[in-house]
Amino acid sequence: MAAGRGEAAEACVGRVVLPGDVLLLPARPDEDGERLRLGAGAAPRGRLLCGPGLRRCGAGLLVTKCGLLRHRQAGGGGGGAAGGAYWVDSQQKRYVPVKGDHVIGIVTAKAGDVFKLDVGGSEQASLSYLAFEGATKRNRPNVQVGDLIYGQFLVANKDMEPEMVCIDSSGRSSGMGIIGQDGFLFKVSLGLIRKLLAPKCEIIQELSQLYPFELVLGMNGRIWVKAKTVQQTLIIVNILEACEYMTAEQRKQALAKLSGN
Amino acid sequence: MAATQEEGKMATEGVGCCLRPFSCEQGLLSRPDGSAAFLQGDTSVLVGLYGPAEVKVSKELPDRAALEVLLRPKVGLPGVIERSREQLLRQTCEAVLLGVLHPRTAITLVLQVLSDAGSLLSCCLNAACMGMLDAGLPLSSLFCGVTCAIDPNGIIILDPTTQQEQEARAVLTFAIDSTEKKVLTATTKGSCSVVEMQQCLAAAQHAADTIFQFYRDSIQRRYSKS
Numbered sequence: 286m287a288a289g290r291g292e293a294a295e296a297c298v299g300r301v302v303l304p305g306d307v308l309l310l311p312a313r314p315d316e317d318g319e320r321l322r323l324g325a326g327a328a329p330r331g332r333l334l335c336g337p338g339l340r341r342c343g344a345g346l347l348v349t350k351c352g353l354l355r356h357r358q359a360g361g362g363g364g365g366a367a368g369g370a371y372w373v374d375s376q377q378k379r380y381v382p383v384k385g386d387h388v389i390g391i392v393t394a395k396a397g398d399v400f401k402l403d404v405g406g407s408e409q410a411s412l413s414y415l416a417f418e419g420a421t422k423r424n425r426p427n428v429q430v431g432d433l434i435y436g437q438f439l440v441a442n443k444d445m446e447p448e449m450v451c452i453d454s455s456g457r458s459s460g461m462g463i464i465g466q467d468g469f470l471f472k473v474s475l476g477l478i479r480k481l482l483a484p485k486c487e488i489i490q491e492l493s494q495l496y497p498f499e500l501v502l503g504m505n506g507r508i509w510v511k512a513k514t515v516q517q518t519l520i521i522v523n524i525l526e527a528c529e530y531m532t533a534e535q536r537k538q539a540l541a542k543l544s545g546n
Numbered sequence: 547m548a549a550t551q552e553e554g555k556m557a558t559e560g561v562g563c564c565l566r567p568f569s570c571e572q573g574l575l576s577r578p579d580g581s582a583a584f585l586q587g588d589t590s591v592l593v594g595l596y597g598p599a600e601v602k603v604s605k606e607l608p609d610r611a612a613l614e615v616l617l618r619p620k621v622g623l624p625g626v627i628e629r630s631r632e633q634l635l636r637q638t639c640e641a642v643l644l645g646v647l648h649p650r651t652a653i654t655l656v657l658q659v660l661s662d663a664g665s666l667l668s669c670c671l672n673a674a675c676m677g678m679l680d681a682g683l684p685l686s687s688l689f690c691g692v693t694c695a696i697d698p699n700g701i702i703i704l705d706p707t708t709q710q711e712q713e714a715r716a717v718l719t720f721a722i723d724s725t726e727k728k729v730l731t732a733t734t735k736g737s738c739s740v741v742e743m744q745q746c747l748a749a750a751q752h753a754a755d756t757i758f759q760f761y762r763d764s765i766q767r768r769y770s771k772s
Contacts, residue, residue: 304679304684304687353769376682378681379579379682407599407648407650443649
């Protein structure tokens with residue numbers, strides 16, 4: 286009755302998995318625990334990535350969150366599931382900082398050379414004043430308490446305080462920095478953000494035909510919207526919040542009603 | 547509110563009793579990070595989860611998450627019974643929660659008893675597990691709670707009502723984990739022999755299968771909608 290105990294990982298892709306399920310990986314024929322391979326081979330071609338919701342255990346992968354199991358092949362097609370990445374697609378409201386994620390933070394304090402930002406996690410993130418494009422010791426960015434900042438995590442693990450920056454590795458801001466005046470910030474679940482960030486998202490395309498607007502999506506569940514008037518902004522906010530629970534047809538009906546007005 | 551509602555009903559053979567019809571609703575509260583309501587017959591418990599969140603320096607643990615459980619009775623202020631049940635729930639949840647992934651954080655579970663018609667502790671355990679699943683906390687396995695009562699004639703009754711609990715010679719509650727059906731928590735009120743306890747445990751493990759299948763079905767329904 287308890288399905289999923291010791292099932293093969295490929296068989297469970299696209300199905301719901303629960304914590305405690307063990308997913309067995311296909312045994313690699315050239316793997317030999319006793320011998321070390323010397324030679325020109327760099328990383329073994331079939332390196333498996335264990336994504337969110339999964340942990341390595343003796344027999345294979347242990348599922349730690351409930352959700353749909355997903356798989357992505359590494360590089361070109363190839364056979365089997367020897368490489369690639371497995372992860373669990375789960376719905377969650379609470380954000381846990383992850384390195385490389387782009388998030389919207391709210392400045393809560395200025396402590397010397399460092400700003401403290403609330404990113405919705407268990408700890409406040411720190412942001413140095415030099416981590417902006419074109420910032421020097423004499424040319425400081427104009428950041429006040431209560432401002433919104435769009436940046437990415439440079440350091441984010443369970444043992445250290447998260448650190449954010451507003452420049453990428455080459456020193457350019459690429460869209461990050463202080464978010465301008467006006468606009469509206471609200472919070473949605475993390476699953477909706479991932480849906481909106483998917484390429485060619487229908488919701489964004491349909492909304493852009495309604496009114497022109499500016500949109501910033503933070504992986505911590507925060508969305509900032511700004512349209513020409515306050516009323517248009519609030520309409521877009523309500524539609525995005527309702528998108529979590531509406532089906533595609535309901536959304537099209539709602540948008541058709543609004544564009545008819 | 548995106549709430550998913552599930553119903554389950556099952557009979558167990560061999561002990562001549564069955565579990566009362568149970569149902570569950572997840573994601574019904576908007577403020578907490580996770581929430582669930584579990585109904586077993588007429589007993590129902592609502593749970594709200596917050597975490598991993600900021601923790602006071604006095605309560606933080608350097609290597610794992612600090613779990614706190616608060617149980618509120620239907621009427622009156624929480625008393626000694628609620629405190630002892632809170633400790634039981636906390637120890638059970640800590641056994642399955644992977645707290646090492648979130649050191650120096652606080653995870654809070656708040657349980658509210660909506661109605662009590664017997665088997666309250668096992669209803670709280672089931673609600674806590676569904677709440678942790680809804681909040682997306684990392685767990686090493688699932689757990690469920692089953693209550694057994696031994697009536698004066700020696701018959702084992704699963705999921706007893708308040709009347710059956712009062713007439714029983716002993717009331718036992720077990721928390722059973724999903725991977726190997728091992729016992730996480732056992733608590734007894736009254737007196738029974740070792741053999742009877744083993745029989746109750748076997749009956750509870752058999753009933754646990756039903757509850758785990760119900761968890762699986764309800765999560766499958768929830769994810770099939772999105």
